[in-house]
Amino acid sequence: MEMVACDAFPLLESLILHNLINMERICIDLLKVESFNELKNIEAYNCDKLSNIFWLSTTKCLPRLERIAVINCSKMKEIFAIGEEVDNAIEKIEFAQLRSLSLGNLPEVTSFCREVETPSASPNRQVSQEESTTMYSSSEITLDIATLLFNDKVALPNLEALEISEINVDKIWHYNQIPAAVFPRFQNLTRLIAWRCHKLKYIFSASMIGSLKQLQHLEVWFCENLQEIISENRADQVIPYFVFPQLTTLILQNLPKLRCLYPGKHTSELPALEILVVYRCDKLKIFAADLSQNNENDQLGIPAQQLPLPLEKELSLSGKDVKMILKADFPQHLFGSLKQLEILGDDSTCFPIWNVLERFHNIEILSLFNFSSHEELFSMEGCLEKHVGKLAMIKALELRWHYHLKQLCKQDSKLGPIFQYLEILKVYDCQSLLILLPSSSVSFRNLTKLLAVGCxxxxxxVTSSTAKTLVQLVTVNIYGCRAMTEVVINDKDGVEKEEIVFRKLKTLELLDLDSLTSFCSANYTFKFPSLEDLFVIGCPKMNFFTTGESITPPRVNVWYGETSNQRRWASNDLNTTIQQLHAEKLLAGSSSYSMDYD
Structure with missing residues (x-):
């Protein structure tokens, strides 16, 4: 078989192939070691007929390759094929400089690198493309089972990031008993992400865990047949001890068959864990209540007493798991250093939020998603006095997909101690909510950012009386709230020359508010001494800003679009500017986000 010329692209560093839908091969013949000798980066996207990237003549090809990304290549069978003479057996397939590997939506890939037997050929004999294709398909010798991504000869000793998605392999790694010191293979891996690899039943073999001392980020999503993270080594009579010394982030989502970290008796440690996200893993228990439960088959295997402390950053769990934590007799200090908690609602989400604030008493950021049946989240009347001093004083609250939520708190609520330190409030897709901040005894005096999207x-x-308390507010963003008629609604009778001052407000964004007629229709004087930017985009019914006076700095940017030329200067008179834009029908468009709300 004829080789590609030895000096082919000797200085090329990056090879990028996009949308070459009819290309079947990059090179017809085997690639010799001198070709593409400086190549560092390979990208192939949407190359529908490409069967592999290169057919290499030897394992010494591509010595400087650092990054590979192959996405949406429907006929790709392997990334590389390697041809050798029959009597010259390959012992190791190594890409010593490869640091990043991304493989996505490659339905026919069964191996990263496949060894192919090629017959001897005289230097002067040229093989036709048809003959080459026939040899490739009929003389192929696979070194392992067809659905093993990395066989026992592949070594990527400097690989740091591996991301695979929608690949039909049964296993990622070969079960290999050779010590890492003798045959280093993946010892520098720091980040592994697996998405929609439905044939995978586990991620790691038990024998390779000792090589993963640098792993920092493990993320697994939508692998419907995944049963465990580490496969059981049935030949080992010693109870295994697994430690991931550098793992800071563990994300497991939508894994319906996942039952455990390891299916047999074992001990595990994650001493550096900072972020733990587990959602829709219905057969998995997150924490063992005591050490004796650490070998059950339906647990992640983190005993409460061995949970890495402090878990300083983020915990994201389903309602089922939070309910278990609230009921279990865990030490009070267990989550004492946790700063961010995210709860994803499910059928088990029927516990009082004040219980959460008491158990996780030092959290500063609370995110509540998909509490679909709740009309009110913070209902604590009669309980607050009993728990004062024990509850988390949250600084940021995010609410998403609470379709039946009607109010954040009641008009006569006594939730002041919970919200008095709140700085950021974000609300998304709460379709039944009529007013976000009603009149109440609750103070939001520390609120700096207020966001409402798609409600x-x-x-x-906000009501006018509550608006007066928002003295720290810097940013207000309201997007896609189609029924909103006013931002501030008057809740008093007989208003005469009262002032509402947003002393620190710099940015006010009003986007895609189909029913908005004004910022406020009551006769208040509004003062915005710090206002810099007012965005009014997709508000076709807004024909004035306020009924009363609005006082601003001498020059305010009034944006009616998202490009730099779609703005007007307002000189201490927002009403005149809004009226002009309305008359010119410049407020009737829509923002680039408008499709995201519907």
Whole structure:
């Protein structure tokens, strides 16, 4: 078989192939070691007929390759094929400089690198493309089972990041008993992400865990047949001890068959864990209540007493897991250093939020997603006095997909101690919410950022009496709340020349508010001494800003679009500017985000 010329692209560093839908081969013949000798980066996207990247003549090809990304190549069978003479057996396939490997939506890939037997050929004999293709398909010798991504000869000793998605392999790694010191293979891996690899039943073999001392980030999503993270070594009579000394982030989502970290008796440690996200892993228990439960088959295998302390950053769990934590007799200090908690609602999400604030008493960021049946989240009347001093004083609250939520708190609520330190409030897709901040005894005096997105029933953001307390507010963003008619609604009778001052407000964004007629229709004087930017985009019914006076700095940017030329200067008179834009029908468009709300 004829080789590619030895000096082919000797200085090329990057090879990028996009949308070459009819290309079957990059090179017809085997690639010799001198070709592409400086190549560092390979990218192939949407190359539908490409069967592999290169057919290499030897394992010494591509010595400087650092990054590979192959995405959406429907006929790709392997990334590399390697041809050798029959009497010259390959012992190791190594890409010593490869640091990043991304493989996505490659339905026919069965191996990263496959060894192919090639017959001897005289230097003067040229093989036709048809003959080459026939040899490739009929003389192929696979070194392992067809659905093993990395066989026992592949070594990527400097690989740091591996991301695979929608690949039909049964296993990622070969079960290999050779010590890492003798045959280093993946010892520098720091980041592994696996998405929609439905044939995978586990991620690691038990024998390779000792090589993963640098692993920092493990993320597994939508692998519907995954049963365990580490496969059981049935030949080992010693109870295994697994430690991931550098692992800071562990994310497991939508894994319906996942039952455990390891299916047999074992001990495990994750001493550096900072972020733990587990959602829709219905057969998995997160924490063992005591050490004796650490070998059960339906646990992640983190005993409460061995949970890495402090878990300083983020914990994201389903309602089922949070409910278990609330009921279990865990030490009070167990989650004492946790700063961010995210709860994803499910059928088990029927516990009082104040229980959460008491158990996780030092959290500063609370995110509540998909509490679909709750009309009110913070209902603590009669309980607050009993628990004062024990509850988390949250600084940021995010609410998403609470479709039946009607109010954040009642008009006569006594939740002041919970919200008095709140700085950021974000609300997304709460369709039944009518007003976000009603009149109440609750103070939001530390609030700096207020965001409402896609709340289709929201008619008003805040009442006038509550607006007066928002003295620290810097940013207000309201997007896609189609029913909103006013931002501030008057809740008093007989208003005469009262002032509402947003002393620190710099940015006010009003985007895609189909029903908005004004910022406020009551006769208040609004003062915005720090206002810099007002965005009014996709508000076709807004024909004035306020009924009363609005006082701003001498020059305020009034944006009616998202490009630099779609703005007007307002000189201490927002009403005149809004009226002009309305008359010119410049407020009737929509923002680039408008499709995201519907």
């Amino acid at each position: 289709k029933g929201l008619m008003h953001l």
